[in-house]
Amino acid sequence: MNVQTVVPFVDLKAQYHTIRDEVRAEVDNVFESTQFILGDAVEKFERDFASYLGVKHVIGVGSGLDALRLALEAAGVGAGDEVIIPANTFIATALGVSATGAKPVLVDCREDTYQIDPALIEQAITPRTKVIMPVHLYGQSADIKAIVEIARNHKLEVIEDAAQAHGTRFLGQRCGTFGLAGCFSFYPGKNLGAYGDGGAVATNDDDFARRLNSLRNYGQKQKYVHVEKGTNSRLDTVQAAILNVKLRHLDDWNAARRAHAAIYSDSLAASDFIVPALDPRSDHIFHLYVVRTRNRDELQKHLNSRGIQTGIHYPIPIHLQEAYRDLGLSKGSFPVTEKLADEIVSLPMFAELTHDQIEHVLDALLKFRL
Numbered sequence: 001m002n003v004q005t006v007v008p009f010v011d012l013k014a015q016y017h018t019i020r021d022e023v024r025a026e027v028d029n030v031f032e033s034t035q036f037i038l039g040d041a042v043e044k045f046e047r048d049f050a051s052y053l054g055v056k057h058v059i060g061v062g063s064g065l066d067a068l069r070l071a072l073e074a075a076g077v078g079a080g081d082e083v084i085i086p087a088n089t090f091i092a093t094a095l096g097v098s099a100t101g102a103k104p105v106l107v108d109c110r111e112d113t114y115q116i117d118p119a120l121i122e123q124a125i126t127p128r129t130k131v132i133m134p135v136h137l138y139g140q141s142a143d144i145k146a147i148v149e150i151a152r153n154h155k156l157e158v159i160e161d162a163a164q165a166h167g168t169r170f171l172g173q174r175c176g177t178f179g180l181a182g183c184f185s186f187y188p189g190k191n192l193g194a195y196g197d198g199g200a201v202a203t204n205d206d207d208f209a210r211r212l213n214s215l216r217n218y219g220q221k222q223k224y225v226h227v228e229k230g231t232n233s234r235l236d237t238v239q240a241a242i243l244n245v246k247l248r249h250l251d252d253w254n255a256a257r258r259a260h261a262a263i264y265s266d267s268l269a270a271s272d273f274i275v276p277a278l279d280p281r282s283d284h285i286f287h288l289y290v291v292r293t294r295n296r297d298e299l300q301k302h303l304n305s306r307g308i309q310t311g312i313h314y315p316i317p318i319h320l321q322e323a324y325r326d327l328g329l330s331k332g333s334f335p336v337t338e339k340l341a342d343e344i345v346s347l348p349m350f351a352e353l354t355h356d357q358i359e360h361v362l363d364a365l366l367k368f369r370l
Contacts, residue, residue, distance in 0.1 A: 007348045007357045009309040010189050014352040015253075019245055026241040038217075038234055041241040046200070048247055052167075053174045053182070055202045057209035060235025061216050064163045064185020067199035068096025070233060071159050071181045072131060074201075074211040077102050081130040085161075086116035086142075087317055087334040089135040092185075093161050094318050097133070105129070106319055106327070108334040112277040114138065114290070117336075118146040122154075131157045136165035136175045138313070139191070139257075139287035140279060144170050144178045151179070159183065162202075164287040166192035167254050171281050176202045186243060191257070191287050192250050194239040253351035257286040260353050264289055267362045274343075288313055289349040291365075296345055299368055306364045311346040 016023070030041055042060050050058040061067050077083060079101035085093045088109040097104040107124050110117045116134050132151050134142040144160070151158045158179025162168075165175040166184060176182020186198035203209050214220060219230025261284070265275045274292035278284055290313065293299050300310050317337045319329035331338065348361055 006307040007309065007353075007361055008350075009311050009346070009348050010350050011352055012188055012193075015350065018352070019249065022245045022248075023242055026245050027238055030238050030241045036237050039237050041237050041244060042235050045235070045240040045243050045247070048244065049200060050202065052247060052250075053177050053202050055177050055182075056204045056206070057202065057212075059201045059203075059209060059212040059216060060240060061199045061201065061212075062233035062235065063197040064183065064187060064199040065092045065096055065099075066216075066231075066233040067163075067183035067185065067201050068092065068133075068159075068161060069099040070212060070215050070231075071183050071201045072096060072100045072102065072133075074208055074215055075131060075157050075159060075180060077130050080128060082126060082128040083131045083133050084121060084124050084129060085133045086135050086137070087319060087337040088114055088116075088314075088340060089137060089161070089318070090163075090314060091318055091321060091323070092163070093133065093135055094324065096161075096183075102130070103128075104318075104324075104327075106329070106334060108336050109137075109340070111336050111339075113140060113279055114340060115140065115142040116147070118143050118150060121147065121150050125154055125156070129154070129156060131159050133159050133161055135161040135163075136168055138276070138290055139164050139168055139285040140276070141165065141168050141170035141175050141282035143279075144175065148178055163187075163190070163199075165285065166190060166287075167250055168285045169283045177204070180205060180208060186239065191254060191285055192243065192246055194236075194246075195242050196236065196239050198235050198239045198243065200235065254285040256351035256353075257349060258284065260349060260351075260358060261286045261289050263358055264291075264347065264362070268365065271366060273365065286349055288346045290344050290346050292340070292343040293345065294343060296343055299345055299365075302368050303361075303364055306360070308361055308364055309348060312344060313346050315341055317341050 046058040081102040083097040087106040094104040160182040162176035163185035168175040182202040186194040215230045219228040
């Protein structure tokens with residue numbers, strides 16, 4: 001491979017070419033049926049994704065952010081309440097809390113797995129705490145058993161942000177199924193991604209599921225009978241049709257990602273890069289493959305000059321964002337999260353990565369002088 005070869009960070013076109021005929025057939029069925037709002041395709045996806053996860057209910061909504069917001073609202077979270085979340089996460093986790101009127105309370109992460117540190121959760125609990133919302137970051141599970149135990153001891157609910165963990169298992173159980181609810185995003189770049197926005201909430205609680213169904217659809221109990229002030233956040237029917245196709249391939253795609261990650265990690269084991277630490281209780285699905293280096297900016301320039309795209313997840317922690325200045329937190333509040341924000345680089349990772357592309361990335365990495 002020459003240095004002009006481009007290795008994209010994610011290649012959605014390569015994936016589409018493998019399922020194009022299936023996708024077009026499913027989408028055409030929606031157009032022929034003219035069921036453009038909810039309908040059979042949405043019901044099928046909700047039923048099949050629930051079966052895949054091993055839960056009683058999945059409720060499709062308009063986005064991953066809406067999944068978080070509506071799940072919290074259905075759990076009774078509102079103004080004056082507090083929700084514990086990791087400091088090391090995408091801002092949507094905090095925005096879902098803020099949208100209910102509650103306050104996000106941040107907790108630092110572990111330096112090995114980058115997940116929320118259960119040892120720091122209890123000290124963040126106050127009389128106003130209502131929910132603990134762990135994030136299964138990058139495709140690996142948080143220490144969800146420990147978190148559920150803490151929540152049980154303090155009579156709190158657990159709502160999982162599983163937006164990066166489509167198919168991840170912890171001790172054999174799918175993420176998103178341990179607490180009251182699990183929230184998923186189907187943003188196109190996810191392991192299970194739509195061709196637009198979409199999200200879902202998974203739960204085993206019948207009453208919670210009924211309220212979610214009402215909240216996402218104008219607060220309706222039945223047509224024109226509105227029992228509460230709901231919203232319009234329904235999973236788009238065309239996106240559900242696409243997700244019906246993709247769900248059939250998800251486990252194979254996740255297996256391919258794990259195989260690619262193993263090559264990355266094995267090849268970089270003797271280098272100065274810090275590769276992802278694996279929790280043996282979790283089967284990492286590598287939504288992202290993240291390495292650490294003190295010379296992150298220089299590394300990105302080096303890789304870009306060789307046609308290799310990378311990402312940073314996430315360069316500015318939530319507590320240092322202008323949008324969350326009202327939390328009154330300053331630099332130094334969450335030292336591990338802040339350290340990671342300066343050092344992490346996400347390498348190309350998608351199921352369709354070729355051997356040559358992986359070798360090109362590794363060759364460039366191992367030629368970089370830290």
